[in-house]
Amino acid sequence: MDRERFVLALDPPLATAAGPIREREGFLLTVDHAGMTGLGESTPLAGWTESLQTCREALDRAAAVAAALDWGVALGKTAVPAARHGLSLALAEARARAADDPLYRSLGGNRHVERVAVNATVGADTSPAETAERARMAQDAGFPCLKVKVGTRSVEDDVERVRAVRDAVDELGVRVDANGAWTVDQADRAVDALAALAVDYVEQPLPRDRLAATGDLRGRGVDIALDESLAAHAVTDVLDADAADVLVLKPMVLGGPDVAVAAAADCRAAGVDPVVSTTVDGVVARTAAVHVAATIPDVRPCGLATADRIVEDLAPDPAPVSDGAIAVPQAAGLGLGERP
Numbered sequence: 152m153d154r155e156r157f158v159l160a161l162d163p164p165l166a167t168a169a170g171p172i173r174e175r176e177g178f179l180l181t182v183d184h185a186g187m188t189g190l191g192e193s194t195p196l197a198g199w200t201e202s203l204q205t206c207r208e209a210l211d212r213a214a215a216v217a218a219a220l221d222w223g224v225a226l227g228k229t230a231v232p233a234a235r236h237g238l239s240l241a242l243a244e245a246r247a248r249a250a251d252d253p254l255y256r257s258l259g260g261n262r263h264v265e266r267v268a269v270n271a272t273v274g275a276d277t278s279p280a281e282t283a284e285r286a287r288m289a290q291d292a293g294f295p296c297l298k299v300k301v302g303t304r305s306v307e308d309d310v311e312r313v314r315a316v317r318d319a320v321d322e323l324g325v326r327v328d329a330n331g332a333w334t335v336d337q338a339d340r341a342v343d344a345l346a347a348l349a350v351d352y353v354e355q356p357l358p359r360d361r362l363a364a365t366g367d368l369r370g371r372g373v374d375i376a377l378d379e380s381l382a383a384h385a386v387t388d389v390l391d392a393d394a395a396d397v398l399v400l401k402p403m404v405l406g407g408p409d410v411a412v413a414a415a416a417d418c419r420a421a422g423v424d425p426v427v428s429t430t431v432d433g434v435v436a437r438t439a440a441v442h443v444a445a446t447i448p449d450v451r452p453c454g455l456a457t458a459d460r461i462v463e464d465l466a467p468d469p470a471p472v473s474d475g476a477i478a479v480p481q482a483a484g485l486g487l488g489e490r491p
């Protein structure tokens with residue numbers, strides 16, 4: 152296994168509760184397996200995955216014992232998810248290339264998939280008029296769905312922003328992401344108001360550990376989705392808690408594309424809808440997430456339109472967004488036109 156450190160500048164920076172993220176740092180991995188070289192990417196995001204240093208140490212340990220071990224079992228599923236993601240992806244890509252299959256077919260996707268629909272996103276800092284304008288732009292650009300970030304202003308102000316979107320567009324699906332910002336009282340008010348505005352789902356209304364209280368928000372006219380909670384809890388635990396109607400699966404956070412595909416199947420078996428998104432990764436991990444989404448039949452629009460922030464990526468994007476969707480690469484493996 153070879154690993155190469157990289158740094159990707161983000162513009163605009165990614166706003167988070169812990170402050171703006173101006174760059175994404177990680178490791179590009181190459182693994183020789185099944186007679187082919189596979190590409191993987193480990194781009195840890197502290198708070199969601201292990202730290203960069205822990206990831207690096209895990210990759211070093213894995214490299215030392217790689218020849219003899221099942222990498223996934225050796226690393227565990229959750230302690231170092233970004234490291235496991237990189238290794239698991241590299242092995243999966245090598246296997247797919249050896250079989251001359253696109254990655255999504257090799258991961259278990261059992262039918263041909265041309266495109267995966269994606270959502271547009273508007274940040275939490277826009278006025279109602281600006282939010283409505285972004286919605287019109289998203290609808291004109293062919294997006295099926297807009298995600299409105301909320302939670303940095305009052306619930307009433309955020310509801311006005313969503314109402315402005317509803318008044319401005321008619322065909323666009325709308326989902327709302329609070330990134331865990333609300334109290335139970337705020338979430339109660341928000342869910343009731345947003346249900347009346349035909350919002351598709353409200354994502355992470357409460358902090359990541361409030362699974363039972365999140366479950367209490369279900370069945371009130373709008374679906375409830377969880378995202379950050381999956382960085383703190385196993386998918387099976389969240390499903391067992393009946394906490395959500397939708398789970399946002401981030402392969403980098405779950406520990407690899409194979410884990411994400413299995414989690415999607417677990418979701419469907421539990422009557423929960425899986426959606427796939429990224430942690431704003433480089434082209435290798437982002438394209439892998441597209442392949443993960445392509446394995447899920449009738450997947451809702453996914454959060455995969457995250458390439459724009461990367462100022463200069465690891466390689467050209469084989470799967471750019473066009474008309475609100477991403478064309479799934481059909482060449483062997485990830486299907487990168489140019490390998491980094």
Ligand SMILES: [Mg+2]
Pocket residue numbers: 328330354355378379399
């Ligand atoms: Mg989210």
